[in-house]
Amino acid sequence: MPSPIKGIHHITAVSGPPKENYDFYTKVLGLRFTKKTVNFDDPFTYHLYYGNYEATPGSSITFFPWQGVVQGSPNTGETTVTAYAVPKGSIEFWKGHLKKHEVEILSEESVFDDTRLLFKDVEGMKNELVESDGIDKVKPNPADRIDESAAIRGFYGATLSLNDTGRTAELLSEFGWKKSAETEDTLRYTIDTDNNLGTTVDLEQEPGLSGRFGRGSIHHIAFRVPDDETQLDWREKLQEMGFQPTPVQNRMYFRSIYFREPGGVLFEIATDIPGFTHDEPLESLGSELKLPPWHEKHRDEIERKLPDL
Numbered sequence: 387m388p389s390p391i392k393g394i395h396h397i398t399a400v401s402g403p404p405k406e407n408y409d410f411y412t413k414v415l416g417l418r419f420t421k422k423t424v425n426f427d428d429p430f431t432y433h434l435y436y437g438n439y440e441a442t443p444g445s446s447i448t449f450f451p452w453q454g455v456v457q458g459s460p461n462t463g464e465t466t467v468t469a470y471a472v473p474k475g476s477i478e479f480w481k482g483h484l485k486k487h488e489v490e491i492l493s494e495e496s497v498f499d500d501t502r503l504l505f506k507d508v509e510g511m512k513n514e515l516v517e518s519d520g521i522d523k524v525k526p527n528p529a530d531r532i533d534e535s536a537a538i539r540g541f542y543g544a545t546l547s548l549n550d551t552g553r554t555a556e557l558l559s560e561f562g563w564k565k566s567a568e569t570e571d572t573l574r575y576t577i578d579t580d581n582n583l584g585t586t587v588d589l590e591q592e593p594g595l596s597g598r599f600g601r602g603s604i605h606h607i608a609f610r611v612p613d614d615e616t617q618l619d620w621r622e623k624l625q626e627m628g629f630q631p632t633p634v635q636n637r638m639y640f641r642s643i644y645f646r647e648p649g650g651v652l653f654e655i656a657t658d659i660p661g662f663t664h665d666e667p668l669e670s671l672g673s674e675l676k677l678p679p680w681h682e683k684h685r686d687e688i689e690r691k692l693p694d695l
């Protein structure tokens with residue numbers, strides 16, 4: 387059995403215009419813009435990364451701002467909520483802060499003993515802030531008007547909306563995750579990680595959502611493995627289990643394999659290495675357009691066609 391899959395690595399979604407996306411995630415949520423690059427499979431589209439100060443695994447929310455894509459709405463068989471970890475006692479601050487930015491709060495509730503605030507981003511994508519323990523050591527981005535005592539540290543977790551939670555639950559058990567709580571329609575799976583980020587996945591039985599994929603939809607959720615060897619072990623294991631993982635793709639900051647889990651959600655398994663300082667220093671992450679070597683020869687054309695942020 388390969389070693390356990392340790393937490394969420396990143397989450398990738400589709401956005402509308404890049405400028406609005408950038409403003410929301412850096413100015414409203416206060417995340418660091420950690421990488422300005424392009425979709426490697428579609429290099430005239432940005433791939434924008436946001437995270438905590440060090441862009442540690444478990445903190446990167448990333449977007450493809452596809453031009454002209456339709457407005458999306460939640461679907462069964464998708465990741466439907468991204469939850470961010472904030473320090474204990476900071477929800478009151480966030481309520482005021484979101485209000486100031488005219489972000490509507492959909493609900494404030496206590497679920498599985500967590501205090502959490504649900505709201506949507508500019509594209510209608512559902513986000514949550516969850517008060518979390520054990521995240522004090524994670525260095526937040528020093529954002530304007532968001533004190534360190536409230537700043538987002540990374541992911542708390544995510545919610546998958548499923549027709550039937552059973553087989554996805556089995557897969558998470560294979561990953562080494564444990565069922566830690568349940569309600570009538572939700573199973574919570576958790577795992578310990580080195581930084582207490584991305585430790586929680588809620589499997590929500592939500593059949594019959596018949597939305598459409600588009601702006602504000604989550605494209606895939608990526609889980610962490612430390613290195614290439616563990617990734618290859620998992621690739622083999624997944625094949626034995628009857629899944630069809632892709633060959634390993636070089637994403638510059640990590641290596642990836644993708645497969646569809648039994649509930650239809652696109653899963654990725656990504657390596658922690660080499661990380662986001664692979665092609666620029668920590669101090670200046672996100673400040674220049676970075677291209678993988680195979681797209682460098684088209685840099686002039688790419689830069690001309692990409693909109694300003």
Ligand code: ZN
Pocket residue numbers: 396398606608642654
């Ligand atoms: Zn990915």
